Amino acid sequence: MTSTPLPTTRPARADAARNYDLLVTAAREAFAEHGTDTSLEEIARRAGVGIGTLYRRFPNRTALLEAVYVDEIQQVCNRAYGFAEKLGPYDALAAWLRSFVGYSISKKSLAGELTVALGKNSEFFTACKVNVRQAGDLLLDAAKADGSVRQDLQLMDVLRLVGGITMGRDMSPEQANRLLDIVLAGLKA
Amino acid sequence: MTSTPLPTTRPARADAARNYDLLVTAAREAFAEHGTDTSLEEIARRAGVGIGTLYRRFPNRTALLEAVYVDEIQQVCNRAYGFAEKLGPYDALAAWLRSFVGYSISKKSLAGELTVALGKNSEFFTACKVNVRQAGDLLLDAAKADGSVRQDLQLMDVLRLVGGITMGRDMSPEQANRLLDIVLAGLKA
DNA sequence: CACCATACGGAGGCTCCCTCCGCTTTATCA
DNA sequence: TGATAAAGCGGAGGGAGCCTCCGTATGGTG
Numbered sequence: 105m106t107s108t109p110l111p112t113t114r115p116a117r118a119d120a121a122r123n124y125d126l127l128v129t130a131a132r133e134a135f136a137e138h139g140t141d142t143s144l145e146e147i148a149r150r151a152g153v154g155i156g157t158l159y160r161r162f163p164n165r166t167a168l169l170e171a172v173y174v175d176e177i178q179q180v181c182n183r184a185y186g187f188a189e190k191l192g193p194y195d196a197l198a199a200w201l202r203s204f205v206g207y208s209i210s211k212k213s214l215a216g217e218l219t220v221a222l223g224k225n226s227e228f229f230t231a232c233k234v235n236v237r238q239a240g241d242l243l244l245d246a247a248k249a250d251g252s253v254r255q256d257l258q259l260m261d262v263l264r265l266v267g268g269i270t271m272g273r274d275m276s277p278e279q280a281n282r283l284l285d286i287v288l289a290g291l292k293a
Numbered sequence: 294m295t296s297t298p299l300p301t302t303r304p305a306r307a308d309a310a311r312n313y314d315l316l317v318t319a320a321r322e323a324f325a326e327h328g329t330d331t332s333l334e335e336i337a338r339r340a341g342v343g344i345g346t347l348y349r350r351f352p353n354r355t356a357l358l359e360a361v362y363v364d365e366i367q368q369v370c371n372r373a374y375g376f377a378e379k380l381g382p383y384d385a386l387a388a389w390l391r392s393f394v395g396y397s398i399s400k401k402s403l404a405g406e407l408t409v410a411l412g413k414n415s416e417f418f419t420a421c422k423v424n425v426r427q428a429g430d431l432l433l434d435a436a437k438a439d440g441s442v443r444q445d446l447q448l449m450d451v452l453r454l455v456g457g458i459t460m461g462r463d464m465s466p467e468q469a470n471r472l473l474d475i476v477l478a479g480l481k482a
Numbered sequence: 483c484a485c486c487a488t489a490c491g492g493a494g495g496c497t498c499c500c501t502c503c504g505c506t507t508t509a510t511c512a
Numbered sequence: 513t514g515a516t517a518a519a520g521c522g523g524a525g526g527g528a529g530c531c532t533c534c535g536t537a538t539g540g541t542g
Contacts (some may be wrong), residue, residue, distance in 0.1 A: 117508060120520060143498055154522035265472050268457020283454050290479025306539060309489060332529055343491035348531060
């Protein structure tokens with residue numbers, strides 16, 4: 105169950121590659137600690153790198169967010185394949201969506217913006233979307249074939265809906281689960 | 294069917310009151326035309342007022358957004374009462390939610406941020422929430438009593454879910470309606 | 483009409499995003 | 513190994529936005 109490799113722009117030269125990693129790591133930590141509106145100056149400082157270096161590698165803050173998203177997306181996809189092996193069609197789909205929500209809550213804005221971004225058209229997100237679709241359609245199609253969910257469902261609709269759940273501020277895990285229950289009920293045949 | 298009046302901070306002195314109105318009007322227009330990230334300098338300019346005047350009245354951009362929201366919220370509530378009179382319990386609820394989505398799409402970010410803000414705790418939004426709850430619970434309770442929707446539903450859950458639909462960028466009315474169909478199916482008993 | 487509480491305007495401080503360019507480091511090849 | 517070109521580095525600084533501060537103006541009241 106291989107997935108298309110996600111595009112990265114990790115540079116070739118030794119020093120540049122090192123700084124690239126430092127920046128992505130610093131960004132991941134900063135976004136997790138202080139949210140995605142951390143200033144890029146702060147991230148460059150954390151990475152021990154000049155602001156110019158950051159901007160040469162990542163032309164704007166979105167580009168940096170993208171780089172951080174890659175790992176997260178890969179994990180989301182991998183979980184889908186795990187559930188597909190262990191559970192029945194509907195349960196696998198439900199478990200995947202639930203893990204998606206749980207992950208979004210813990211990572212707050214990061215995954216929230218990710219979901220919003222799934223509607224955008226940058227080449228980067230297009231590639232990501234391919235991977236998510238691959239994993240998600242596997243589960244959704246199985247559940248459709250099984251007759252446990254509506255035949256007219258489209259994966260992106262389901263993901264938008266589930267993504268929307270996590271958009272509210274101060275969303276508690278309990279409330280998120282209640283909302284997901286409603287959505288899951290809406291998916292059933 | 295009266296609703297609690299929403300709090301405003303319209304000042305007493307003649308010139309101040311005039312400027313208050315100019316600012317709110319300018320803000321409403323600017324937000325509608327260019328989205329809620331219009332700069333406050335631009336809004337002050339439109340209103341023909343100094344930036345200092347804007348800031349004395351509205352200590353930050355959120356405060357200005359709040360003032361603009363009042364009318365919109367009142368309209369949303371009024372529609373609820375209208376549907377309650379004309380339609381059966383479930384249809385009234387569905388129609389209200391659909392009108393809510395349609396309104397959110399057309400007003401874009403304005404209503405989106407409104408929905409997010411429903412989770413916040415400012416005294417202003419608390420007062421707004423009272424009004425929305427009043428209107429929404431009327432519809433939801435009627436549908437519950439009618440047996441057409443699940444008994445365990447909570448109004449704020451439903452609103453969050455519907456609000457989440459409109460959070461994605463580039464959401465087409467068609468897609469929004471498909472998503473709403475899924476949610477409505479999930480509400481049914 | 484005089485006085486003062488209230489309001490006005492906009493310069494300016496701060497932060498953030500991003501660009502530009504002179505200097506430094508790396509990789510390559512003879 | 514040493515020279516050279518290509519690639520990378522850092523941070524000053526321009527531009528924009530948010531917000532504060534304070535000297536000036538004005539509405540309302542006795």
